[in-house]
Amino acid sequence: MPSELVYDALVLGGGPAGLAAAIQLARFNRSVLVLDEGGGRSSYHQVNHNYLGFPGGITSRDLRRLCREQASRLPIAFIDDAAAAVSRQGSCYAARTRDGMEVHGRTLVVATGVRDRFPGFPGWETYVGRSIFWCIVCDGYSTRGRRIVVVANDDDGGVTALQFLQFTAHVTVLSNSAHCGLGTKVRRELEARGIRLIEDEIAGVLGHDGILGAVELKRGGTLEADYLFSLQGITPASELAASLGCEISHRGYIVTDMEQRTNVPGVFAAGDVTRDLAHQIATAVHEGITAATTANYTLYAAWQRHEQYR
Numbered sequence: 001m002p003s004e005l006v007y008d009a010l011v012l013g014g015g016p017a018g019l020a021a022a023i024q025l026a027r028f029n030r031s032v033l034v035l036d037e038g039g040g041r042s043s044y045h046q047v048n049h050n051y052l053g054f055p056g057g058i059t060s061r062d063l064r065r066l067c068r069e070q071a072s073r074l075p076i077a078f079i080d081d082a083a084a085a086v087s088r089q090g091s092c093y094a095a096r097t098r099d100g101m102e103v104h105g106r107t108l109v110v111a112t113g114v115r116d117r118f119p120g121f122p123g124w125e126t127y128v129g130r131s132i133f134w135c136i137v138c139d140g141y142s143t144r145g146r147r148i149v150v151v152a153n154d155d156d157g158g159v160t161a162l163q164f165l166q167f168t169a170h171v172t173v174l175s176n177s178a179h180c181g182l183g184t185k186v187r188r189e190l191e192a193r194g195i196r197l198i199e200d201e202i203a204g205v206l207g208h209d210g211i212l213g214a215v216e217l218k219r220g221g222t223l224e225a226d227y228l229f230s231l232q233g234i235t236p237a238s239e240l241a242a243s244l245g246c247e248i249s250h251r252g253y254i255v256t257d258m259e260q261r262t263n264v265p266g267v268f269a270a271g272d273v274t275r276d277l278a279h280q281i282a283t284a285v286h287e288g289i290t291a292a293t294t295a296n297y298t299l300y301a302a303w304q305r306h307e308q309y310r
């Protein structure tokens with residue numbers, strides 16, 4: 001393998017975390033290749049109202065487009081395809097794309113995000129980011145005084161539903177499953193706080209252009225709602241990191257230290273794939289830049305010698 005074909009860093013994922021890492025690495029004058037299959041959380045319709053510097057908010061799609069434009073002004077290589085497999089090859093890491101191309105890097109930054117489990121009724125994608133959300137931190141504030149349906153089928157979801165009372169009195173919990181997984185204690189608390197629990201499944205919604213009017217239930221009837229919060233869980237995209245031997249938490253996230261190192265030397269992780277809480281653009285950008293900075297240090301030969309004696 002000719003050495004000029006080995007990048008200083010391969011970045012898996014082109015969301016805010018991956019792009020922040022790539023831009024910072026390029027600004028360390030390192031050669032970088034980003035593999036991105038597109039999509040991810042930053043590709044829905046949401047407006048980010050809590051990201052600093054945008055008084056009127058900025059749509060996630062616009063932010064991502066601007067970040068990619070920023071990256072394009074630097075010598076960063078992109079392959080718009082998924083990494084299907086990664087492996088260690090001598091002192092390097094190799095990533096194979098779905099199309100079968102193999103690329104190599106001296107370090108690897110994993111920024112592959114998570115996969116949400118939104119309710120799968122026809123046309124659901126139109127609603128995500130407009131009136132279907134999952135995150136109380138990002139979008140709880142928009143629900144002030146509005147009617148919300150919280151789709152939750154475990155105690156974590158039930159407890160989050162209680163937190164919505166900080167914003168609105170019109171909260172309903174919907175199990176979206178024939179079997180309700182909420183425990184007795186949480187059920188009692190919901191009841192005591194005036195939150196109705198409905199054990200039924202979503203058949204569809206009534207609405208237009210992504211704006212919700214009501215949720216249709218399988219057993220008949222509708223629930224009027226302005227917003228739906230889907231707390232059905234998420235799957236961290238941590239399989240590739242796991243295949244390299246990276247430690248994965250019991251919730252499926254890649255475990256890192258505060259400098260975004262994983263337990264595998266030369267492999268770093270950033271963004272939603274590293275943490276259970278605080279899934280935020282600001283966090284993703286912070287972790288992306290931190291991962292790039294740590295990767296840059298490890299690429300210095302003197303640093304590698306120093307690390308051996310730590």
Ligand SMILES: Cc1cc2nc3c(=O)[nH]c(=O)nc-3n(C[C@H](O)[C@H](O)[C@H](O)COP(=O)(O)OP(=O)(O)OC[C@H]3O[C@@H](n4cnc5c(N)ncnc54)[C@H](O)[C@@H]3O)c2cc1C
Pocket residue numbers: 012013014015016017018035036037038039040041042043044046047048049050051060081082083084111112113114128129132133134135138139237240270271272273279280281282284
């Ligand atoms: C409805 C909604 C509303 C939100 N509102 C806000 C908000 O108001 N404020 C806020 O700060 N945050 C908000 N968020 C959260 C925010 O979007 C995420 O925290 C952020 O996108 C995380 O960035 P990331 O780069 O880690 O992951 P992502 O943005 O998900 O990017 C991951 C990228 O990796 C790619 N990828 C995955 N696997 C592979 C692979 N094997 N090979 C190559 N590429 C791969 C994906 O396709 C994707 O492009 C919201 C999210 C949603 C869904």
